Amino acid sequence: MSTIEAEHYIGVDIGTGSARVCIVDRTGDIKAVASKDIRTWQPQNTFYEQSTSDIWSSISTCVKQALKESNVDPTTVRGIGFCATCSLAVFSEDTSEPVSVSGPDFSKADQNVILWLDHRAVEEAKVINATHDNVLKYVGGQMSVEMEIPKILWLKNHMPADVFAGCKFYDLTDALTHMATGKDTRSYCSTVCKQGYLPSGADTGETGWRDDFFGAIGLGCLKDKKYAPLGGIEGQNGQYLSAGELVGSLSESAAKDMGLPAGIAVGSGVIDAYAGWIGTVGAKHEPAQATKGDISDAFGRLALVGGTSTCHLVMSKDPIFVNGVWGPYLDVLVPGMWMAEGGQSATGELLRFIIENHPAYKEAISLAKQDGKDKSIYEFLNDHLEEMTRKAGAPSVSYVGRHFFFYGDFFGNRSPLADVTMAGSIIGLTTDQSVDNLALHYYGAMEFIALQTRHIVDAMNTSGHSIGSLYMSGSQCKNSILMLLIATICGLPVVIPEYAGAAVVHGAAMLGAKAASANASGNTEDLWSIMERMSKPGKLIQPGTDAVEKSLFEIKYEVFLDQAKMQQLYRRKVDEAIGSWK
Numbered sequence: 001m002s003t004i005e006a007e008h009y010i011g012v013d014i015g016t017g018s019a020r021v022c023i024v025d026r027t028g029d030i031k032a033v034a035s036k037d038i039r040t041w042q043p044q045n046t047f048y049e050q051s052t053s054d055i056w057s058s059i060s061t062c063v064k065q066a067l068k069e070s071n072v073d074p075t076t077v078r079g080i081g082f083c084a085t086c087s088l089a090v091f092s093e094d095t096s097e098p099v100s101v102s103g104p105d106f107s108k109a110d111q112n113v114i115l116w117l118d119h120r121a122v123e124e125a126k127v128i129n130a131t132h133d134n135v136l137k138y139v140g141g142q143m144s145v146e147m148e149i150p151k152i153l154w155l156k157n158h159m160p161a162d163v164f165a166g167c168k169f170y171d172l173t174d175a176l177t178h179m180a181t182g183k184d185t186r187s188y189c190s191t192v193c194k195q196g197y198l199p200s201g202a203d204t205g206e207t208g209w210r211d212d213f214f215g216a217i218g219l220g221c222l223k224d225k226k227y228a229p230l231g232g233i234e235g236q237n238g239q240y241l242s243a244g245e246l247v248g249s250l251s252e253s254a255a256k257d258m259g260l261p262a263g264i265a266v267g268s269g270v271i272d273a274y275a276g277w278i279g280t281v282g283a284k285h286e287p288a289q290a291t292k293g294d295i296s297d298a299f300g301r302l303a304l305v306g307g308t309s310t311c312h313l314v315m316s317k318d319p320i321f322v323n324g325v326w327g328p329y330l331d332v333l334v335p336g337m338w339m340a341e342g343g344q345s346a347t348g349e350l351l352r353f354i355i356e357n358h359p360a361y362k363e364a365i366s367l368a369k370q371d372g373k374d375k376s377i378y379e380f381l382n383d384h385l386e387e388m389t390r391k392a393g394a395p396s397v398s399y400v401g402r403h404f405f406f407y408g409d410f411f412g413n414r415s416p417l418a419d420v421t422m423a424g425s426i427i428g429l430t431t432d433q434s435v436d437n438l439a440l441h442y443y444g445a446m447e448f449i450a451l452q453t454r455h456i457v458d459a460m461n462t463s464g465h466s467i468g469s470l471y472m473s474g475s476q477c478k479n480s481i482l483m484l485l486i487a488t489i490c491g492l493p494v495v496i497p498e499y500a501g502a503a504v505v506h507g508a509a510m511l512g513a514k515a516a517s518a519n520a521s522g523n524t525e526d527l528w529s530i531m532e533r534m535s536k537p538g539k540l541i542q543p544g545t546d547a548v549e550k551s552l553f554e555i556k557y558e559v560f561l562d563q564a565k566m567q568q569l570y571r572r573k574v575d576e577a578i579g580s581w582k
Helices: 052-070 124-129 134-138 146-160 161-165 171-180 188-193 211-217 254-257 273-276 297-302 348-356 361-368 379-389 435-463 480-490 501-516 527-534 547-577
Strands: 010-014 016-025 030-037 077-084 089-091 165-172 246-249 266-269 299-305 310-317 326-331 338-344 405-408 424-426 467-475 494-496 539-541
Touching: 010 501, 016 052, 016 501, 030 052, 030 539, 052 171, 052 254, 052 299, 077 171, 077 273, 077 310, 077 501, 089 146, 089 171, 089 326, 089 379, 124 146, 134 326, 146 165, 161 165, 161 435, 165 171, 165 188, 171 246, 171 254, 171 266, 188 246, 188 326, 246 297, 266 501, 273 297, 273 299, 273 310, 273 338, 273 501, 297 299, 297 310, 299 361, 310 435, 338 435, 348 361, 348 379, 361 379, 361 435, 379 435, 379 480, 424 547, 435 480, 435 527, 435 547, 467 501, 480 494, 480 539, 480 547, 501 527
Parallel strands: 010 077, 077 266, 299 467, 467 494
Antiparallel strands: 010 016, 016 030, 089 165, 246 266, 299 310, 310 338, 326 338, 405 424, 494 539
């Protein structure tokens, strides 16, 4: 076997609740996947904290387990790539030891990560957004409380001044490459997408860390340090890299933790959803139109990286601004290319909530396990919907839900309305508490997910994108009814890659492959070339062709838009009527 054929790469994905590691070969075949839970503390409501020490321990355990299960010789591992949630990690500038983010005494050093979903910095986010600074144009018009800068401002407002002055801050994926290599290099993906960094060419004004912006929000102290706590000024005291570019080599101590040899190439990391794009949109299938065989093929492919929520990611050659969609972000994956990020606040979580809060849930669970079948609740409900369709003599499951109008923004709207006050509404409620009614509500939630996906696609295409296909990943890909609904309602083919359930960690491994390709000058193989080589054939789901069903879904889409618009109108009318009560 040649040296090249024996090469392997490791991908590391840090999700909200667990670490996941995969080992792949040069062709992208996954040899093993291992996972381990990570600890989360919740010191008070809406506060969520983690530990980089705990996360690193879980990563090390997973790497060793994956090596053992795959029988891969550690000396054949050439590169490692990281991705993680967009959480804030804090360390000491002097010692690189963890610094506590847990107030009020900030004594719990292990708890040095503010998790992405932590909402402690609501007031700080308001202060930042009140500036209406041009930086905000690149994050959908306002900075989310889930991004890092509001969290850093919260720490400044609550930490002892001398403690804050000695801190340095990382997005979690950059913290991991720092722990792996000892380097302070930052990724464009983390800093541009979540910290307000503007790379050269992104704006006609001042780029990098904007002095006027940080001064206006109360973080002018960072300017005095030439932004060293955030990674520094590019070309002076800081280095920033696109996805997978070589950060450095795995250090002796990190290698010992993982059971690997030192010196392995470590690639610049990305936010987890962006690793999902890398692991998804290169999937091969029979295209409806000819491909060009280069990165431009990606411009019409929207990646839907699904789980609890769903992120919608698309690349473009030029900047395209879309209301309610984050970005456009320059250089975050490929130098010179732009990324836009839409999202649904809850998809998998919406389905879970609807099912588990229905009166017939326990009965359905019992039926799902009847006769030793032991189906998941989703498999059972899909089968039940098919049975309801047969009993009704209906041509499609959509007929069963024809008069049920479910609007599911139970957790607010991220895209394209960007309205956290949005809530759910249902037309068609009855007193029925049967399993049939549970299945109807479940169908309504799936139909809503598909309708909202179309809403996001329409908003993107109206603004200048040319999305022609949807590339899915995550556990929702197993849901055949949901996948067909999305394809048919959007009128676009859905592509499901072979490793749909491991697309994110597979994408992280591709970052390791890119880093390993670095030559003596540090130049690496094009990311798209790696994606083309390492992506596997995908399953293609074409939209339904029934003309009557298409007409039904057009009406359903009209009602969906009305439900959203009228909810906002009703809220405004009520607020105007009770204005004197405020």
